[in-house]
Structure formats: structure tokens, C-alpha cells
Amino acid sequence: MTRSRRSAAPAPHSVDPRYTAVVARDRSADGTFWYAVRTTGVYCKPSCGARTPRPENVSFHTSPDAARAAGFRPCKRCRPDEIGDGLHTEVVTTACRQIERAVDAGSATPTLQQLADRAGYSPHHFHRLFVRATGVTPRRYAAARRAAQLARALPSGSSVSAAMHDAGYSSTSRLHDASTSHLGMTPRAVREGGRGEAVRYAIANTSLGWLLVGATTRGVCAIEFGEDADALVEGLRDRFPAAELIGRDPDFGRIIARVVALVERPSVPLDLPLDIQGTAFQQRVWTALQTIAVGRTASYAEIATAIGQPAAVRAVAQACGANTLAVAIPCHRVVRTDGALGGYKWGEARKRTLLSREERAS
Numbered sequence: 001m002t003r004s005r006r007s008a009a010p011a012p013h014s015v016d017p018r019y020t021a022v023v024a025r026d027r028s029a030d031g032t033f034w035y036a037v038r039t040t041g042v043y044c045k046p047s048c049g050a051r052t053p054r055p056e057n058v059s060f061h062t063s064p065d066a067a068r069a070a071g072f073r074p075c076k077r078c079r080p081d082e083i084g085d086g087l088h089t090e091v092v093t094t095a096c097r098q099i100e101r102a103v104d105a106g107s108a109t110p111t112l113q114q115l116a117d118r119a120g121y122s123p124h125h126f127h128r129l130f131v132r133a134t135g136v137t138p139r140r141y142a143a144a145r146r147a148a149q150l151a152r153a154l155p156s157g158s159s160v161s162a163a164m165h166d167a168g169y170s171s172t173s174r175l176h177d178a179s180t181s182h183l184g185m186t187p188r189a190v191r192e193g194g195r196g197e198a199v200r201y202a203i204a205n206t207s208l209g210w211l212l213v214g215a216t217t218r219g220v221c222a223i224e225f226g227e228d229a230d231a232l233v234e235g236l237r238d239r240f241p242a243a244e245l246i247g248r249d250p251d252f253g254r255i256i257a258r259v260v261a262l263v264e265r266p267s268v269p270l271d272l273p274l275d276i277q278g279t280a281f282q283q284r285v286w287t288a289l290q291t292i293a294v295g296r297t298a299s300y301a302e303i304a305t306a307i308g309q310p311a312a313v314r315a316v317a318q319a320c321g322a323n324t325l326a327v328a329i330p331c332h333r334v335v336r337t338d339g340a341l342g343g344y345k346w347g348e349a350r351k352r353t354l355l356s357r358e359e360r361a362s
């Protein structure tokens with residue numbers, strides 16, 4: 001009599017439907033549950049490309065926090081803690097729209113508790129989801145949206161007080177604090193092309209050509225590559241036509257030396273304050289770019305998904321093109337979905353070289 005072979009899996013009627021999703025690597029299940037494998041000690045998204053585990057070794061969890069609390073660590077392959085597509089992206093996108101509508105209407109922005117209640121999460125868990133998806137807290141997202149309204153209003157000829165009320169600020173002190181944080185300069189300085197501001201700068205000749213570094217009192221505001229040193233200075237002058245440009249500051253040498261070191265040796269951290277000036281959307285994109293590790297790349301579509309706006313791929317590309325802080329905000333690490341380099345403000349050859357150096361350094 002021939003001994004029957006023991007089945008490797010339970011009978012079909014006893015299979016958990018979540019295990020079926022794991023076997024199928026079903027992306028639509030991502031964000032609805034996480035599974036952990038006892039034999040490896042890791043937890044994954046349902047769509048993980050790792051070898052399919054035996055069902056008796058699998059446990060299911062409602063969140064990454066729950067999986068970690070059970071003693072499992074995140075899978076390095078599928079990075080289950082990162083929120084990409086699925087249910088959580090929809091939740092965060094809905095919350096972003098709620099904040100934007102309130103800011104645009106000049107109303108009070110929803111509190112964290114209100115946003116969490118509408119999403120069906122605890123405030124703590126919702127806060128984690130929001131930060132993972134957008135790179136900023138709900139409070140900072142609202143502040144950036146309000147600051148972007150201010151930035152649009154100031155150059156149009158509006159008075160500072162009118163622009164303040166249009167953007168929803170209740171007092172001039174709140175206006176000044178928020179605009180300095182998000183725009184980099186005071187409102188009047190933005191409106192008047194940097195009038196009353198001092199911008200120090202220096203130029204160095206690197207292996208990637210001329211490099212200009214500029215800084216305000218708040219931090220580095222410009223890192224630009226170019227073929228011509230004089231043209232770089234003129235570009236800085238065009239950006240800040242009414243500011244005082246200071247090009248012979250001996251103390252500025254250490255700042256540009258650190259930027260040059262980052263260009264030549266990508267493993268060297270910059271660790272300098274940045275004076276970032278941009279719209280709310282641009283700031284969200286630039287924040288997401290700063291999370292891409294040395295030696296890694298992300299697609300424009302992945303960045304759009306990460307900030308909670310998966311349809312905004314073209315806008316993400318435009319935000320990369322508007323970046324004025326080369327290497328500090330690493331837009332060179334963003335590529336097309338098919339792996340092609342895509343565009344780069346400072347030239348495809350520089351982008352290829354930077355990525356090659358970072359790959360070797362990682």
C-alpha cells in the first residue's frame with residue numbers, strides 16, 4: 001500500500017482569506033492587514049515579493065504597531081511601515097482636502113482629534129499615518145498651505161495686512177513667525193525681492209563644474225551648479241534683486257566647503273540649516289525627497305503617492321525642477337517609473353554622476 005503524501009497546506013475550506021491574499025501578493029490588500037512569519041521574525045505587506053511562507057507559520061496583524069508589539073521586525077524588502085497606496089493613502093488624502101478647504105475658506109483648521117475621528121483612528125495612530133504619508137504633521141501641513149497663500153498674495157501688489165487676512169492669519173505676530181519659518185524671509189522681503197536682506201554667497205570649482213552656495217541668516221538658500229560662474233551670480237541676483245549680495249565673506253568658506261564635500265563624497269552629511277522657500281506642495285515634495293537614503297532612488301509616482309496625491313506625478317516633477325538646493329534636497333534621486341533617469345535641472349550628466357557616486361558610497 002502506498003503511503004499518501006502529507007499536504008503542505010490545510011484544506012481549502014480552512015484557509016484564511018488573508019493568507020490567500022498573501023499567496024496572490026495582492027496589492028489591493030496592502031494597508032488592510034500585515035502578516036508576520038514566525039520562522040523569520042519579520043512582518044510584511046500582503047504584496048511582499050518574498051518567498052511565500054507556510055500557513056502554520058503566519059500570523060495576521062491590524063497594524064505595523066501591533067506586529068512590532070508581538071515581537072516582529074519590519075521586512076527590509078517590502079518596507080511595511082511605509083505607507084504607499086491603499087486604504088491609508090485615501091484616509092490621509094481626505095484629511096489633506098479637509099485641511100485645505102478650511103484654510104482656503106479662512107476657517108479654523110480641524111484639530112487632530114477631529115481629523116482622527118473622521119478617519120476612524122485614534123489621534124496617535126492617525127498622526128503617525130499622516131506624517132508617514134506627507135512628511136509633515138497636520139499642523140505643519142495647514143501652516144504651509146496658509147504660507148503658500150501668503151506667498152501668492154504678496155507679489156500681486158496686495159498690502160501685507162490684506163495678504164495676511166486673505167491667508168487666514170489672525171495677527172501680525174503669527175504672520176511674521178509663520179512666514180519666516182515657511183518662506184524663509186519676512187513677508188515684506190519676499191514681496192520686495194529680498195529688500196533689507198543680506199545673502200552671502202561663494203563659488204567653487206568642483207568635479208561637476210561651478211557650484212554656487214548662498215545663505216541668508218536663517219540657512220542655506222541656494223546650491224546651484226552651472227557652466228559659468230558669472231551666470232550663477234546673476235541667477236542669484238535675479239532671484240533676490242533687492243537683497244544685499246555679499247561675495248567676500250571669509251567666514252562663509254566653511255559652509256561652501258561642507259557643500260563641496262557632500263558633492264564629492266555623498267556619505268558626508270551636510271548638517272547645515274536650510275532656508276527653504278516654496279509653496280506648500282513643493283515643501284511636501286522636498287520633504288519627501290529628503291527621506292530617500294543615499295544610494296537609493298524613488299520614482300516620481302512613488303513620491304506623489306508618498307505625499308498623499310498619487311495623481312500629481314507631473315506636479316511632483318515640476319516641484320523637483322523648482323528645487324534650488326541641489327544635493328541638500330536630493331531631487332537627483334528621483335527617476336522615472338521605468339528606471340530611466342528623467343530630467344534634472346542641472347543636467348543629466350551630473351545626475352548620473354551623483355547617483356553613481358552615491359551607489360558606491362552606500
